[in-house]
Amino acid sequence: MTSRPIDMVQPITGPLVDTFGRIADDLRVSVTDRCNFRCTYCMPAEGLPWLPKSEILTFEELVRVIGLFVSLGVKEIKLTGGEPTVRAQLPKLVGMIREAYPDLAMSMTTNGLLLDRLAQPLAEAGLDRVTISCDSLMRHRFEEMTRRDALDRVMQGMQAAEKAGLTPIKLNCVVIAGTNEGEVVDFARFVRETGYEVRFIEYMPLDAEQHWERAKVVSSAQIVDAIDSVFPLIAEGEGNEPATTFRFADGAPGAVGVIASVTEPFCDTCNRLRLTAEGQLRACLFAMSEVDVRGPLRAGASTDELEQLVRAHVWAKWEGHKINHPDFQRPERSMSMIGG
């Protein structure tokens, strides 16, 4: 873990920093809590009680809040959800953000279902790239995991994203023991053919139905070993990304990443913040507290007041989540309500 800085006074200028010296410059922005998939490890089959529209930040509010974070040093945002593409007029929102902040890196995490028609308008509006979630390359297993028979359309979505220039394309794949763990080498083969990067995510205790158990976690080390024995891998240098990335030793295109949130937490280098669809700021996926940005925003708070609110919340960020401690407690929100 990082050590606490000697000067423990919360700065009132400069980047967003916490008491462990970590700088937060990456913001995940959830634009809706709704989703058109029902992934078993995320949401119940019947969905969740959706937020009423009046509780969701409007496009104008989102642009203002994102602007606040940009002025505080955020360099990159990722639009997420729920499923961001189900938010009406998403290309319009992307265009508004791009017009206001031309240099901001802006990507989106999506299940890919609607990309066949949205990839081009989103690219034209100024989105830089997409990460597409895909847990299986087999139709029946894809349906089993997402509760939607939609692998073909998601594949078409990947192609549409590539054609629209939303590259480099990354795939997110949650690996669950006894379900899709046998497919990791197939995914490696797929990215060698397509040039995409697949990022294997360890299953986290953030599913709404609370079916998570440690025995279902496939460790990143196991995943890397399985692929390396068929397609030897070379590790890339570590950056701020939570994913540890590997290239193929034989020079084939594509890349493999692993996100070891459970077996090797990366809290000491975490630079992320999350804004929920209804404008609550969270400094950690597993945070037990959040700060309400929407309330003061709608009550007419000045930019200075909002800045102080955000600075204080980031400053108080805990050292790290406690997945591996006996006293671990799940946050009340599940993944789709936070914005993964």
Ligand code: SAM
């Ligand atoms: N709907 C979009 C999507 O499918 O990418 C964005 C939101 S989704 C919540 C973001 C990511 O969180 C997806 O890649 C999903 O697989 C992942 N996710 C959801 N629940 C998870 C869990 N319990 N453990 C690990 N990853 C999870």
